[in-house]
Amino acid sequence: MDTQKNRHQAPKILVVDDRKENLFAMQKILQVLHCEVYVVQSGNEALSYTLRHDFALILLDVNMPEMDGFELAELLRSNEETKHIPIIFVTASNKEDQSVFKGYESGAVDYLFKPVNADILLSKVKIFLELNRRNKELEAIQSELERSNESLREFAQVVSHDLKNPLNVITGLSELLIARHSADMTPKGKEYMNQISATADRMNHLITDLLSYAQLNAKSVTFGNVDLNEVVMNVISDLSSTIEHNEGQVIIQDRLPIIQADATQMYQLFQNIIANGLKYRRKEQSPIIQISLLEGNEPDTFVIQIQDNGIGMKNEDIPSIFTPFKRLDNAKAYEGTGLGLATVQKIIERHDGLMEVESILGERSTFRVHLPISQGF
Numbered sequence: 001m002d003t004q005k006n007r008h009q010a011p012k013i014l015v016v017d018d019r020k021e022n023l024f025a026m027q028k029i030l031q032v033l034h035c036e037v038y039v040v041q042s043g044n045e046a047l048s049y050t051l052r053h054d055f056a057l058i059l060l061d062v063n064m065p066e067m068d069g070f071e072l073a074e075l076l077r078s079n080e081e082t083k084h085i086p087i088i089f090v091t092a093s094n095k096e097d098q099s100v101f102k103g104y105e106s107g108a109v110d111y112l113f114k115p116v117n118a119d120i121l122l123s124k125v126k127i128f129l130e131l132n133r134r135n136k137e138l139e140a141i142q143s144e145l146e147r148s149n150e151s152l153r154e155f156a157q158v159v160s161h162d163l164k165n166p167l168n169v170i171t172g173l174s175e176l177l178i179a180r181h182s183a184d185m186t187p188k189g190k191e192y193m194n195q196i197s198a199t200a201d202r203m204n205h206l207i208t209d210l211l212s213y214a215q216l217n218a219k220s221v222t223f224g225n226v227d228l229n230e231v232v233m234n235v236i237s238d239l240s241s242t243i244e245h246n247e248g249q250v251i252i253q254d255r256l257p258i259i260q261a262d263a264t265q266m267y268q269l270f271q272n273i274i275a276n277g278l279k280y281r282r283k284e285q286s287p288i289i290q291i292s293l294l295e296g297n298e299p300d301t302f303v304i305q306i307q308d309n310g311i312g313m314k315n316e317d318i319p320s321i322f323t324p325f326k327r328l329d330n331a332k333a334y335e336g337t338g339l340g341l342a343t344v345q346k347i348i349e350r351h352d353g354l355m356e357v358e359s360i361l362g363e364r365s366t367f368r369v370h371l372p373i374s375q376g377f
């Protein structure tokens, strides 16, 4: 659908009445509006018009021979293509009709009494046109969003295959060179080889992080029951070589809850925060990370606190650490992409939670993740 074109088109109104003089009168009143007015004299004609045009509104005479206004409205409501079109019934004041209108509460429906008062007609029509304009705008935004999500998905696809594959070749070959041919190399040659390997490793990390971040924007969240004890145990076991290498400890002080969440995203969340805690350690101190459960401020929410004893941050820097690619000065000596906490932030948002951070420079950082136990649908 060409939304750009639709947005600038004058809205179309269909007037259905079996009497020519009524159609003529309506047309005359409606001509002050910036819209295209179509008039037909029967329900059958109206049906065929609605299939060919996108009407913002139908003004429908209730009393017509053959197919009356209510029958036509039923037919329009039963068709996917036309069921959204608002209808204003035009009727002689009659109690019976009014009770029928009540049956249409769900749809955008209104009614007018004959003889039609021009001011009332115009004000009702304007309300429906405004509604139509807003719906069109919403549709345009929606399809724009879908387009941009689609291009993000494509981007992720391109990144994962077209960039990662050649990079894997570089990594693989440089490892092979170091393993099998380093005896033939000069010390300088070996140094360059190691640099190539380390750089390829860094690029690999960057691509992985970019991919996780981009996919978060594009993918919908799949909520299921997630046992956070399991999630944290998996993270710790996957980080075990880093923990050993740093002579670190990750201490889980409380049993964690089982919550409604996206399991993969919960893993990413804890992986990033715990890995940061291990990474941003002080030189003289082996890293200790403590994970505890605190009560939430609101019912059915909880808080998981992850505290480290690392390099810490200045208070004024804390808000910026969730910005993609942002890395603080005291972290520049450590490897990183600056995408971890941006990803964490997005995951928390998608779970309707929030993040609190406290830190003392040179001493410790405390991350508090607030999450609801269940997700309202």
Ligand SMILES: Nc1ncnc2c1ncn2[C@@H]1O[C@H](COP(=O)(O)OP(=O)(O)O)[C@@H](O)[C@H]1O
Pocket: 272, 276, 277, 280, 308, 310, 311, 312, 313, 321, 322, 326, 327, 328, 329, 330, 331, 335, 336, 337, 338, 339, 340, 341, 342, 365
């Ligand atoms: N536990 C921590 N202790 C000290 N600084 C941290 C900690 N976690 C994050 N930071 C700061 O926040 C920045 C952003 O973190 P992150 O998004 O995970 O990126 P990365 O770790 O790749 O640099 C880091 O570069 C660092 O400056």
Ligand SMILES: [Mg+2]
Pocket: 272, 275, 276, 336, 338, 340, 341
């Ligand atoms: Mg990180």
